[in-house]
Amino acid sequence: MIQGIGAAAGVAIGKAFVLPAWEWDVPDRRMDKVDLAAEFERLYEGIRTSRTEIEVMKNEVKETVGAEESSIFDAHLAILEDPVFMSEIRGIIERQYKAAEVAVKEAIDHFVTMFDLLDDEYMKERALDIKDVGNRLLKHLLGTPDITLPADTQPYILVARELSPSQLVHMNPNNVLGMVTMAGGKTSHSAIMARALGIPLVSGVEHKLAEPLKTGDLLIVDGDAGLLYVEPDQEAVDRYTEVAEGLRKRKEQLQLLAAVEAVTKDGVQFRLAGNISSVKDLEQALKNGAEGAGLFRTEFLYMDRATFPSEEEQFEIYRQVAEKAGGHSVVIRTLDIGGDKQLEYFALPEEDNPFLGYRAIRISLDSKEIFKTQLKAILRASMYGHLKIMLPMISSLEEVRQAKEILSEAKRELDERSIAYNDHIEIGVMIEVPAAAAIADLLAGEADFFSIGTNDLVQYVLAVDRMNETIAHLYQPFHPAVLRMLRQAVSAAQDAGIPVSVCGELAGDEKAIPIWLHLGVRDLSMSPQVLLRVKHRILNAEASTGKEAGAACYRLATAADIDAELTRFAETCILQKR
Ligand code: PEP
Ligand code: MG
16 A cells, blocks of 8 residues: 555546656757758747647636636646747757757756756646646657547556646546556646546655556555555455445435535525536536526636627626526626736736735726626626626725726616616625725625635635645634634624625535534535535534534634534534434
8 A cells, every 4th residue: 555645536446557658759959050940930830739739628628627627728828938938948949059859858857857856846746837838849849649548448547657637638537537646746737637527646656656557557546545555455445346336326325415405404504506617617516406606707708818808708608607597696706817817918017916916806996998898798698697796805895886886887888778787786795805804894885795705815814825835734714813704794794684605615615514504604605516515514414503513613712623623513414414
């Protein structure tokens, strides 16, 4: 048994298929000075073809996995345009008269060695991205065919030194039981894809194997515990066959809950909605029993294109979600770019602290026409179902007032065009900046509803960058400071008589249910993948004891103690499972 990193949950038993490493034989070819122009043209042609391929892959992933996962390929496209990487390649061609493929190979080696030397998991993972893009370019320059996965074989466990997102795009998920990679960790892009596809993955086993894995080896991959068994004994096979069977049945049983209402054993009802980024996500959420969408992250409509989406284009998508939601509401969050989300065609200033900078509503209020176009599209679509508008990253009352003023202008412009809309469309505020929680009572006077975005709220309350791996252990959603902010926002909504929901990751964490029970939050919006699990926990929870556990959390002083209290409650639900 080998202890690696459990990068994607689940269990798989099967034969290994070992993917050959992307190794290149690049002869050290040089040119005459006169051929330089042609060599550059060959390089640019390779870049163009690689770009087209990556764009195609990106769209495939968007269709089959989801919009967020597809944005992995934006990082790849950015590398193709990265001035430092590209000038290194051009420099080698220009100064040393080396052939384009030699220059690309040397540049990849240079950057990968440099990133590998850093004691930073995140940067090491980015080295994988450079290799992936560089290999694609090399493939075109050398005219080599793609490495292909077995197409019509028995399902297998995919083994590779490292897996790139582009290799994962072309695999048939039905054939891949599990995956093992020598390198890589939880934050690698392939780990993100594996989790989205529901394929168990164990990474980081390279130095733990007595000998390299071979195609045909029998393996057990335990993605929950991060364990890998090579040629296991019968006892382990039997044990894991049972575990795998249990997981499969659990998935089937969970699916049966899609049509069941989310009610605790003693009758407290929740409304579980989905967080979506596309029409396709909404369909998946509804399949899992979501009652509408509590958060439509519209920024993904703005990404992966060359210009801002027009009113017409946006209208079409909002109309589709309104209609597909079948009477349930869909909360459309207005554009939330900045921070870690950029648009290729809209240059944002370089900032030292982008998460504290030009982001979300700050951009919308500053670029009124872009904002108004989105509002008009939402207003028009509001005739086709129950749509609500939600404002991201609000930190003052003035911002809400200004946004509402622009909404009135959007309405007037539609009036001039004699276009119908829902004049009473609700406009809500995201509580994700501590200032908003602190003035929640004031904001409640201007907002029709609140939705608490715990992802940002946690990062801003605790001053812990949500993207920074080094301080990931300080990102504590159960920190008493976070709980106090939640209570303040919820109480303000309750006092003002407006609905309040939670739409950050915490809403999809079953452990947090006692907090919601205690505070009186009954509306949760979460990733469609976790919705049935949360519903299952609610069905097995006793609200009365859950409320007590939630109240107890508010008397505890540390995140660890609160976590322990919530774990104790979770265990009682599991023991009394119906
Ligand atoms: C949040 O901040 O909790 C949230 C839901 O928004 P996002 O994750 O898109 O920033
Ligand atoms: Mg947010």
